[in-house]
Amino acid sequence: MRVRSLRIVISSARKFINMGALSRLWNLVKNFHAADISTLMSHLISRERLTLFNILFEKDKEKTGEALSELEPEDAAAILKELQLEQITELIQIIPPDDAAPILNLLPEELKNSILSAMEDKPSEDVKGLLHYEEETAGRIMSTNFYALDQDTNVSDAITAMQLEGDVESAFYLYVVDDQTHLVGVVSLRQVLFTRPNTPLKDIMTKDVISVHPETDQEQVARYVADYNLVAIPVVDAEKTLVGVVTVDDVIDVIEEEATEDIYKMVSLDTTDRIQNSPFKSIKKRIPFLMFSLFTASVAPWVVHYFEGTIKEFVTLAVFLPLVMGLGGIAGNQTIAIIVREIAIGQTEWVGARKALLKEMLVGIGNGIIIGIILAGFSYLLIKNPFLGLILGLAIIINLFVAALVGTLIPLILKLLRLDPALGSVNLLTMCTDTTGSLTFLGLGTLFLTKLT
């Protein structure tokens, strides 16, 4: 939010709402950008939010629609549920189809169908068209408003045609199609401005257009836009007919969403778990993952259990065990973080997997040797037992090597299985490093037990 203090805005809005001072509330927000109104809304509780929403809806329907588009679909759907069918229909028609579709999808099936039939034909068809595609694909996030003209149109006629079409939100390109409406080129509006009026579009268009299909994964769409520095990317069907355009603002949302998903999936979190959710809702979202964690964290104790006799003989092993496990986990997490991000940014394809594995294994051994020697030295100074130092150092070297190996393989294997490369990776990694750590450290301890005690 640009306003200097969001805190002040929120507390003023709260005060006005609770006082019932609706005209003061309206004065506070009327010059806000729609994005700021939605930020304010996300900081209010649902009753307050509804009051603000009602006054907005009464005063400025256009801005209400814009603010609704900016909200998380879950929050927008929660507000719409409180309204009359006619109000919902009116609002849904104001907001762009690609923002309307995910909101509608969160409403009860019956209400959704009533809204779709109450809507005018064109927007209703547009929304239905988008709902037809799977979630997280280009089809779901594309806009169906764009300028497309025949390649033989000249620049002057193109300008007239676009003027008749009216303003298209965030249109920076004019798409050029042949007589079968296949996409054949693209012209920037800047080029249109700079070209003599009688030039046909086909003479100035860029022919090598980067496009995607409606089924293309949104992450792939984002990669193209990011790699080729685009502001919009056209979506074409199997016949090369232009069906929509994904604009850069939606791509930014995808990139932020995917980055959040990477972090969340690494630590086994539901991707919809947000600070705004009620504690009860978050507990419900986190429990299944914690059960999974309970499972992955239960493997190492079985190994330790096996060595109970050794520990009883030389309890110092139990003291150093968390250190061996912990360092393995940390080093492995580093490798996972690197591989997950490289996959996300598209650097590591299978062509680089072998190289990545080899490199991380070398790093694991190298770091293991350095940290192992340091730790062996320290422990010798503390405990004065060279054999403890020796097995501690060896266990660290082996565990850091395993951490690097497993940390590289987990995301790559998950990707090969067509799962998210980050999915539960930290849990799986910790399971492996904790197990290897206890197996090597306690195993070596058993082997050298006579030297230790």
Add this chain to the structure above:
Amino acid sequence: MRVRSLRIVISSARKFINMGALSRLWNLVKNFHAADISTLMSHLISRERLTLFNILFEKDKEKTGEALSELEPEDAAAILKELQLEQITELIQIIPPDDAAPILNLLPEELKNSILSAMEDKPSEDVKGLLHYEEETAGRIMSTNFYALDQDTNVSDAITAMQLEGDVESAFYLYVVDDQTHLVGVVSLRQVLFTRPNTPLKDIMTKDVISVHPETDQEQVARYVADYNLVAIPVVDAEKTLVGVVTVDDVIDVIEEEATEDIYKMVSLDTTDRIQNSPFKSIKKRIPFLMFSLFTASVAPWVVHYFEGTIKEFVTLAVFLPLVMGLGGIAGNQTIAIIVREIAIGQTEWVGARKALLKEMLVGIGNGIIIGIILAGFSYLLIKNPFLGLILGLAIIINLFVAALVGTLIPLILKLLRLDPALGSVNLLTMCTDTTGSLTFLGLGTLFLTKLT
């Protein structure tokens, strides 16, 4: 890369380079997009990369410059170091100043100054101007090429003026200034197309322009562009004079960079640690962080050491200890991931910090009770000792509560200290949960020792 198999392209390029078949190499890449050439380069070793670069430079200087812009500054600088001063100067002048500045900054001071004096005045001044600003600010990533015209200019004259100015890469807006060159408005090129020729710009411009200062942190710039769905954001100095424009393609780079930094800093990684670095370089980057980890991971062992006597009496405690520690770490990582991302996406300002803390604490207790009871039940079935179940359950409840508390506080406190909220957070968290876990579990074990044995 759009080409179906990057693997084939890389192996062909390699083959041609090693055969010295330079014309076949050129035929392979000549129709590639500059971004694809830079992807190919990043998969070659430095000797091969230089061969490809030389043939590109000989055949198509423009595309060479574009490919250079797309490379990581470190890789681009490494290539430039191998060239003659005249070649470097020529290339540096082709690429946009905001891409040239970070590359120049990585060259030896002497070479950098020679290049800056060998360059023509205008580009040299532009680059020097950017270098003047601190890293990671708007000033560093802004472009100094943009259209800016007086507010009294009419649309027809504006078009002529822009045509004379020539093509400005990725310009979608025309900025409007008053007679003191202060930014007063913005007009989209689409509006220019749609307006009658004799209309003055001031009649169609949007007056409430969202702008930033050259000193504004690049993350803040990215937030504005993302929140307000912009394609470019103007940069103005203290006198409101327009000095540059940050375009959305640079913003996407910033968002991806910051997301990588979030993940990297959470697990204590150097933000420049990449899979392409040599193992030696990565070891050098990771060792200081592993030393820090060695320190954070060494706290819990002291606690365990204190309870050696208890463990000797009842070794089963050592078996379950990794489980108590592990689950605390996992739950805490989840909280950290949520808070770090919420801060990154700008949801959690201090206004929400208290609410976030309270919520996570409730989630911690709730999850602790559920997981604690399950674990107590399981352990009772395995060990048939109700007291072990009791202390295990209690330790889990306390540790999950502490995990939530500390997981929320660490990023918030780091932010308050003006450090990165993610910085080493997972290490600090694990230090706290491992310590609390062993203290509560082994402490309770000592208390109930007579009931356990």
